[in-house]
Amino acid sequence: KAVVEKICWQISLQMRDQQQARQELPEGRKMLEFRSNLPAYKERETILSVISKNQVVVISGETGCGKTTQIPQFILESEIESVRGAACNIICTQPRRISAMSVSERVAFERGEKLGESVGYKVRLEGMKGRDTHLLFCTTGILLRRLLADRNLKGVTHVIVDEIHERGMNEDFLLIVLKELLPHRPELKLILMSATLDAELFSSYFNGAPIVTIPGSTHPVRTLFLENILEMTGYQLTPSNQIDDYGQERAWKMNKQAPRKRKSQIVSTVEDAIRSADFKEYSLQTQESLSCWNPDCIGFNLIEYLLCDICNNKRPGAVLVFMTGWDDISSLKEKLQTHTVLGDPKRVLLLTCHGSMASSEQKLIFEEPEDGVRKIVLATNIAETSITIDDVVFVLDCGKAKETSYDALNNTPCLLPTWISKASAHQRRGRAGRVQPGECYHLYPRCVYQTFAEYQLPEILRTPLQSLCLQIKSLRLGSISDFLSRALQSPEILAVQNAVEYLKIIGALDENENLTVLGRYLTMLPMEPKLGKMLILGAIFNCLDPILTIVAGLSVRDPFLTPLDKKDLAEAAKAQFSGAYSDHLALVRAYKGWKDAEIDLRGYEYCWKNFLSFQSMKAIDALRREFIGLVTDIGLVDSNTTTCDTWSYDVNLIRAVVCYGLYPGTCSVVHNEKSFALKTMEDGQVLLYSNSVNARETKIPYPWLVFNEKIKVNSVFLRDSTAVSDSVLLLFGGSLSKGDADNHLKMLGGYLEFFMEPTVADMYQSIRRELDDFIQS
Ligand code: ADP
Numbered sequence: 027k028a029v030v031e032k033i034c035w036q037i038s039l040q041m042r043d044q045q046q047a048r049q050e051l052p053e054g055r056k057m058l059e060f061r062s063n064l065p066a067y068k069e070r071e072t073i074l075s076v077i078s079k080n081q082v083v084v085i086s087g088e089t090g091c092g093k094t095t096q097i098p099q100f101i102l103e104s105e106i107e108s109v110r111g112a113a114c115n116i117i118c119t120q121p122r123r124i125s126a127m128s129v130s131e132r133v134a135f136e137r138g139e140k141l142g143e144s145v146g147y148k149v150r151l152e153g154m155k156g157r158d159t160h161l162l163f164c165t166t167g168i169l170l171r172r173l174l175a176d177r178n179l180k181g182v183t184h185v186i187v188d189e190i191h192e193r194g195m196n197e198d199f200l201l202i203v204l205k206e207l208l209p210h211r212p213e214l215k216l217i218l219m220s221a222t223l224d225a226e227l228f229s230s231y232f233n234g235a236p237i238v239t240i241p242g243s244t245h246p247v248r249t250l251f252l253e254n255i256l257e258m259t260g261y262q263l264t265p266s267n268q269i270d271d272y273g274q275e276r277a278w279k280m281n282k283q284a285p286r287k288r289k290s291q292i293v294s295t296v297e298d299a300i301r302s303a304d305f306k307e308y309s310l311q312t313q314e315s316l317s318c319w320n321p322d323c324i325g326f327n328l329i330e331y332l333l334c335d336i337c338n339n340k341r342p343g344a345v346l347v348f349m350t351g352w353d354d355i356s357s358l359k360e361k362l363q364t365h366t367v368l369g370d371p372k373r374v375l376l377l378t379c380h381g382s383m384a385s386s387e388q389k390l391i392f393e394e395p396e397d398g399v400r401k402i403v404l405a406t407n408i409a410e411t412s413i414t415i416d417d418v419v420f421v422l423d424c425g426k427a428k429e430t431s432y433d434a435l436n437n438t439p440c441l442l443p444t445w446i447s448k449a450s451a452h453q454r455r456g457r458a459g460r461v462q463p464g465e466c467y468h469l470y471p472r473c474v475y476q477t478f479a480e481y482q483l484p485e486i487l488r489t490p491l492q493s494l495c496l497q498i499k500s501l502r503l504g505s506i507s508d509f510l511s512r513a514l515q516s517p518e519i520l521a522v523q524n525a526v527e528y529l530k531i532i533g534a535l536d537e538n539e540n541l542t543v544l545g546r547y548l549t550m551l552p553m554e555p556k557l558g559k560m561l562i563l564g565a566i567f568n569c570l571d572p573i574l575t576i577v578a579g580l581s582v583r584d585p586f587l588t589p590l591d592k593k594d595l596a597e598a599a600k601a602q603f604s605g606a607y608s609d610h611l612a613l614v615r616a617y618k619g620w621k622d623a624e625i626d627l628r629g630y631e632y633c634w635k636n637f638l639s640f641q642s643m644k645a646i647d648a649l650r651r652e653f654i655g656l657v658t659d660i661g662l663v664d665s666n667t668t669t670c671d672t673w674s675y676d677v678n679l680i681r682a683v684v685c686y687g688l689y690p691g692t693c694s695v696v697h698n699e700k701s702f703a704l705k706t707m708e709d710g711q712v713l714l715y716s717n718s719v720n721a722r723e724t725k726i727p728y729p730w731l732v733f734n735e736k737i738k739v740n741s742v743f744l745r746d747s748t749a750v751s752d753s754v755l756l757l758f759g760g761s762l763s764k765g766d767a768d769n770h771l772k773m774l775g776g777y778l779e780f781f782m783e784p785t786v787a788d789m790y791q792s793i794r795r796e797l798d799d800f801i802q803s
């Protein structure tokens with residue numbers, strides 16, 4: 027022990043000397059000067075002293091004040107200074123992989139080191155971490171997985187949970203686990219970092235932990251709402267008093283006050299007004315086809331108009347555009363590039379910022395453009411708090427974000443654009459005033475802003491809990507509902523019951539809520555259980571290639587585009603890929619076609635001709651690679667045999683695997699004279715989305731459809747379906763774990779007439795058992 031301590035001491039001394047030497051270098055001094063101007067730096071001593079005296083500390087401060095890059099560094103530096111460097115082991119979690127990567131790189135740079143020396147990162151399937159790494163940035167998911175192997179976080183001295191105000195599911199989950207770990211690890215320090223004012227909530231959850239608030243220093247931001255923006259163009263918006271059931275959107279009346287027009291004219295909706303506006307020389311051609319209110323489309327044209335105005339008339343400074351999601355970002359980017367509305371393309375640096383961007387693209391965002399070049403960043407809400415782009419002066423805010431929401435009563439999840447919260451709008455606005463006074467354009471009226479919730483609902487309260495429940499089980503945290511009742515804010519009991527029930531039906535949990543073999547494998551695949559099931563069975567049945575495409579396709583935005591004004595053409599284009607009564611197989615064919623076209627560098631053309639999203643195709647390609655890595659990692663396929671040549675493309679086999687994944691998402695097909703109707707047990711009649719290949723059929727020669735998603739609008743709509751036969755449903759629907767097969771057969775038997783025949787029942791049961799044994803082994 028004495029020898030080990032001595033070595034440790036020597037290493038620590040070395041670390042201290044190295045750190046001092048680097049700080050003495052000219053670059054080191056320059057960096058220190060930059061850092062010492064950050065608001066967080068001024069609180070350095072306070073923060074360190076509060077941490078040393080308390081086990082848990084909550085730190086809050088405006089975005090950009092230096093929490094993420096500085097605080098972990100303060101701890102590391104101070105440990106090194108006090109010759110404890112070799113023993114310290116700091117883990118800082120980030121909600122997203124992109125921030126873990128970019129922040130670690132930044133911190134290593136600030137310390138004058140290469141990434142992987144004292145500072146490293148780890149995200150799923152990627153990482154940079156060396157023997158001497160003492161500060162590790164990782165995603166929250168990675169720390170949760172580490173807890174799986176090492177319940178006590180042995181050797182870890184500090185855990186920093188960043189961006190807790192976002193209230194992501196993983197972060198909320200991690201906090202419960204850590205709260206229970208703290209008494210067992212009295213010397214472990216927990217630091218929680220948050221951007222907004224919710225600090226008290228976290229402090230009280232950790233028995234009144236002290237809060238350190240970093241005073242902010244932002245410049246004033248001129249704020250314009252839609253009515254102010256329209257006013258600039260000669261239009262005025264006045265909110266009407268009548269707010270109808272369709273939400274506020276339709277309720278604004280607009281007063282057109284264009285002095286050059288003959289008569290002032292009342293236009294009934296914002297959409298009409300914008301449609302008839304000509305915004306100087308930018309005619310709003312695409313608005314013609316608008317048949318219903320679509321704030322995103324309006325946003326598009328307004329954004330284009332405003333970007334133009336900024337590029338031509340405003341002072342230098344980067345522009346940050348907050349858009350709803352990745353799909354909007356890519357279409358706007360395409361539009362801006364093809365129409366060159368922004369003038370000389372050499373004078374514009376158009377970048378995007380979203381969760382799945384490549385790290386080379388990431389770096390460009392932080393770089394300052396050359397003189398006379400305008401940087402424009404189209405971003406999702408990722409740029410709201412976790413990524414700070416310093417030179418932003420103008421912010422455009424479309425007011426929406428894609429949010430997963432979940433309706434526990436209907437047990438129906440949806441990922442829909444929703445209005446952001448007031449807190450988010452405030453954050454977005456603040457991004458404009460980082461370096462100098464800025465301007466923020468909110469592309470919605472003030473009256474809509476006033477209806478926003480103060481804060482976004484925590485993810486744990488608005489999304490299905492299936493994956494979370496699996497994680498609770500794999501960490502052996504006891505009863506799911508007991509565990510969740512100890513959360514910062516506990517989800518509804520009904521939501522928990524639904525999730526557990528679902529996991530039992532799909533065979534991931536047994537009757538006593540214990541993980542089955544399948545369940546254990548599913549916990550190793552960080553994706554929705556239904557997608558994990560497909561990958562597992564795809565690997566077992568040697569048809570992984572098409573299944574990879576299907577699973578990747580279900581994880582990205584629908585690659586089949588349906589522009590409003592070319593709906594028929596688009597649907598006809600998709601129909602070319604049909605033939606198997608399956609949207610999933612249509613995707614497999616479309617992807618294969620694209621892949622072939624890519625060989626001749628004609629992938630883009632292929633997408634254009636077939637109404638496919640090039641971006642989605644590329645994303646599918648990347649995800650396929652990621653997923654094959656995952657199934658190889660957990661030992662389901664051998665890394666030497668992952669050649670596509672031997673993989674089966676048997677259509678009926680693929681149907682079976684898809685059914686295995688999507689069950690219990692099943693509806694029956696009932697034919698009538700001219701066409702057919704669809705029914706599910708819980709909703710009665712349901713409808714297909716018009717872009718489903720099955721929606722174009724008049725007859726489906728199968729008794730069942732399995733679907734991946736149903737969404738309730740006014741009726742219940744099914745998205746993406748595959749037709750399956752009785753035998754496939756009997757053999758692959760439901761759990762394949764032992765014991766449950768009988769129940770499942772009975773249940774299906776209840777509404778399969780032919781199944782009443784005892785000999786047929788026996789036959790199916792015995793095949794099913796053999797299949798079970800095969801899969802379990
Ligand atoms: P917070 O976590 O409080 O929002 P950060 O620590 O992320 O703040 O950022 C503090 C400051 O560090 C930013 O305002 C910016 O000036 C600078 N910064 C952060 N990341 C980078 C980067 N990758 N490149 C250049 N500067 C950066």
Ligand code: MG
Pocket residue numbers: 090093094095188411412
């Ligand atoms: Mg931060």
